[in-house]
Amino acid sequence: MRLALIGAGRIGKVHAQTIDRSPDVTLAAVSDFHADAAETLAHQYGTRAIEAEAIFEDDDIDAVLIASSTPTHADYLERAARTGKAVLCEKPIALDLARTTEALRVLEAHPVTCALGFNRRHDPQFAGLKQAVADGRIGDLETLTIISRDPAPPPAEYVSASGGLFRDMMIHDFDMARWLLDEPIVQVQAHGSCLIDPAIGEAGDVDTAMVTLATASGRLCHISNSRRACYGYDQRIEAFGSAGMLQAQNETETRLRFTGEPGQVEDKPKWFFLERYAQAYSNEIDDFVAAWKEQRPPLAGAHDGLEALRLAEAAQRSLQERRPVALDEIR
Amino acid sequence: MRLALIGAGRIGKVHAQTIDRSPDVTLAAVSDFHADAAETLAHQYGTRAIEAEAIFEDDDIDAVLIASSTPTHADYLERAARTGKAVLCEKPIALDLARTTEALRVLEAHPVTCALGFNRRHDPQFAGLKQAVADGRIGDLETLTIISRDPAPPPAEYVSASGGLFRDMMIHDFDMARWLLDEPIVQVQAHGSCLIDPAIGEAGDVDTAMVTLATASGRLCHISNSRRACYGYDQRIEAFGSAGMLQAQNETETRLRFTGEPGQVEDKPKWFFLERYAQAYSNEIDDFVAAWKEQRPPLAGAHDGLEALRLAEAAQRSLQERRPVALDEIR
Amino acid sequence: MRLALIGAGRIGKVHAQTIDRSPDVTLAAVSDFHADAAETLAHQYGTRAIEAEAIFEDDDIDAVLIASSTPTHADYLERAARTGKAVLCEKPIALDLARTTEALRVLEAHPVTCALGFNRRHDPQFAGLKQAVADGRIGDLETLTIISRDPAPPPAEYVSASGGLFRDMMIHDFDMARWLLDEPIVQVQAHGSCLIDPAIGEAGDVDTAMVTLATASGRLCHISNSRRACYGYDQRIEAFGSAGMLQAQNETETRLRFTGEPGQVEDKPKWFFLERYAQAYSNEIDDFVAAWKEQRPPLAGAHDGLEALRLAEAAQRSLQERRPVALDEIR
């Protein structure tokens, strides 16, 4: 697969490195709003920097990876679909439902392989948990507990542009919940507080949140988010069922244990998402290429982006109106 | 302390054994609705069986431990207060707020040392967590996650008489939440399902529940209950704050680890509450005796029973009316 | 069982407390070389202090627990046997083989229930490991790794009187090895250093030692001892076999885990042997009483004391002569 990368920022660089190591993908071109960022990255991986527009006109390019800023996602996605290129788009497609739905319609009219960057589905821990649940290891799934905490809060100005905690951060957990619960979620109840940085509160957002989801059959799911876990990137899921419990525990850098003062000490959880999800990013590319080759849907697609966004919208409304929100209300 | 035990059932027997091992308490008498149960237990520990009424008339008896059936608690409690005897009362005082409040008024008029059987406050794990939080180990407490699951569901007929999951089972978690959050809880939101035993649903109760509590300053607390954890008695608390996280993990019978098929295997959590909380029951008696001697309040008192019941009432209303309930509504 | 305790020191007090809690044993008398120590302990547990000699003349006394100083053990043991009293003797019977063998001959001539204080056989961790090995959990046992470290070294003067590390400290591990290997040990190789306290070296002993044992069929066992583990009482055993591995890990006071600086921190191992082996001491008394009632041998008997001492003698000789010593050489 000859793939062009749009976006040479932090996440774009991660993808460039992953692609460079993959025997199945060639990095055909790099594009960025900042031309010199594209140049630098292209040079590093021995490819060329071009205008985004040129990508869509190049018949030698099979696929596009959209890692540019959020407001550009939907446009590029539609452009890729219309020019028949496979597309791997970083989440979210857009910050509002209307624009997201529009993009999905274009995809419907111009069907291409379209993967959405819900990287956690590709994480070995969570994929292993999903598989074990699917294999019936815990019998009937009854409750799900998702704890997801960032190591440090973003600047308040980022918060304003991001769409808020539910659309920007918890959206990953909503996707995990949908994927693992494996049946329609019908109700969302959100609680939130600003306990870490008052500037986040002034920007109209929360930095600490708990959400409860309920499915049609009565399964319950708890999601807990914090913008600041001083000990690192806290990423855990617990699935509880009639025949047992599965827990995806945090990863650590080493398995060293020190015993002495102040006790039995092991590593803190990995600090940064790029480090924690390195394998997931690699698996994500592999899945995208395989889906394109085999003409099958990728593990996470555009529709999953829409549905996770609906849950975020419902959470936002629940928080504002201080009541449980039926998912049906969100269209 | 010369103590009389009212109730020779399961929990009464636990207390009798604990008292027998305590150098500070003498089991002065045993009473039970079933006279022969009282006789048997009294004989086992070398004491006498008497009528409950006789206890309150006996000036040589310093204290009463009420472990009889729930509907009798409030009466015996009042009787103890009026006859000037210290009292350790199993939870709950009563299943409704009115009766509980009435009993508290009697206690106010006739002040005696009155401890309530919230045994988990005396558990070394949870007491250690409480102490570490109080010592500032995790900085400012932000969120609390309480997971509490019984090994096996009770018969549906028990459920009807018990007051339901919130008043009977989650009441312990409400007390833990109050104790650890250490500031007024202002809002309660409950979710519940019947996933384990349809008979429980037919009896009007849930067997799986998630509750979110919020305090005045914005601290959030999640409580998850299930009536059936096939692997044992699952009792965990996680306190998260600005400077770290504390987790009280499950206890196991041994620290043996087997490595082979099917992996690295350690013991399941302890199965039964008597085994899991053996030390807590012992510490509870010690605290009761010490409180009586030192004329100080015990670690958990009648007021704590009332407040935990208010949270249970709020949860019940929240579940029925499908909305967050302000604790102010519950009087 | 009416039992008399000889020795009101540290270990005597532990036994007194355990006996006091046991419904099956009555502490009939306490004796000590220091009469007032005996008085104090007797008073504490509501019994009488008497001369040791009087114990053996008292027909109402069924059993004797010998917890006096080591040089007196063999005499009291023989006295008990000759007067037909069951006896639980702290290890060792004597510090030399000749005296030990002599005591065993008296026991042969005057058979009474005789238990030796190898408390670790009664520890739930090690007993669980033994049971699992016996159940075939790890297939054929191939190697055994015993790590045993004290929290702090004894004063050098103690070392001289104790018979040295092999006879005083590693003797417990030799017993564990014999019990778990479950076939004749044929060869002993010892290595030792003085790394902790030079005074121990000056007293002619080592404070750090490694011993390798080999059985007739080729099973190998490694024992590692240190007189000082700054983090507590380190007591671990690993049994490795054709179908897996079993590890008895250290016990900790709680199961609390803190995550933050400096990492994920759990309790240090329990510090003191009395705390670590509290349950073992209790089980030991139970086994002694049961053996006496059922007229069966206790879990550890006088013969086990002799055989562990032979291993210690072999280790001592191996260390001095810097060569492997065949157990046959030690008689």
Next chain:
Amino acid sequence: MRLALIGAGRIGKVHAQTIDRSPDVTLAAVSDFHADAAETLAHQYGTRAIEAEAIFEDDDIDAVLIASSTPTHADYLERAARTGKAVLCEKPIALDLARTTEALRVLEAHPVTCALGFNRRHDPQFAGLKQAVADGRIGDLETLTIISRDPAPPPAEYVSASGGLFRDMMIHDFDMARWLLDEPIVQVQAHGSCLIDPAIGEAGDVDTAMVTLATASGRLCHISNSRRACYGYDQRIEAFGSAGMLQAQNETETRLRFTGEPGQVEDKPKWFFLERYAQAYSNEIDDFVAAWKEQRPPLAGAHDGLEALRLAEAAQRSLQERRPVALDEIR
């Protein structure tokens, strides 16, 4: 660095893949005794297959990685030195001391960057442990415990050609011991049994072994090897000192934990050395290139190969002569 690979077998393939991913090394050529194996591997990584001899005549080649069969190592090593090429040689240089010493003399006369494939020094677990010990985390190092078990025994015919367990398998542990003890080892005592495969015994080797090393200052080191750990590749090191203990625990594929029947279950240790040491192989290449660039010695060099072999020789002699062997005896 333009590097040629000699040996296209299992370990050669691992190195080829690692080199392919490294931005600092170009795989310039592949050579193998079996020309088609070289062709296949060369083709896979877009390079050419050539005769080994041609490598040493090619001035464009900077370095050679020797991953051919053991008997060819020393010859190729000398050839590389004489032609001024940096060399990374798989262990061992040779199976006997004489040939190894000879090769070292050639290296002395023709100094080139020469790294030896003791991959474990590059493992993040063991490197982390080494660093922590060097940082004084455990105070003065007193004892070292190395447990190293292969998942499955090799065929008996392999055993004959390999030089035996001490030279082939424990050689890695001898290197770890030298590296971590960080002072001269003066004495070696070996014990061995054939417990797994009688054919190994018939071939004159053992499959289960324990070795004790002592250093000049009295530090003790225990090494335990087994050719068959049914649960995977068991690779652990415990360093014990005056201020604490450090343990490098086994790595597992995931951090998933299942709780239910038969207990709390986590993954078995990783099964295969390529998987367990993937990161180590990658770090090894990085260190080799950096050493070559910076003209500094690599983390493990030819001298380390010689010294580890001397320990293996001492162990072999100790086993045969059933006595401790002073390292001075081995020249």
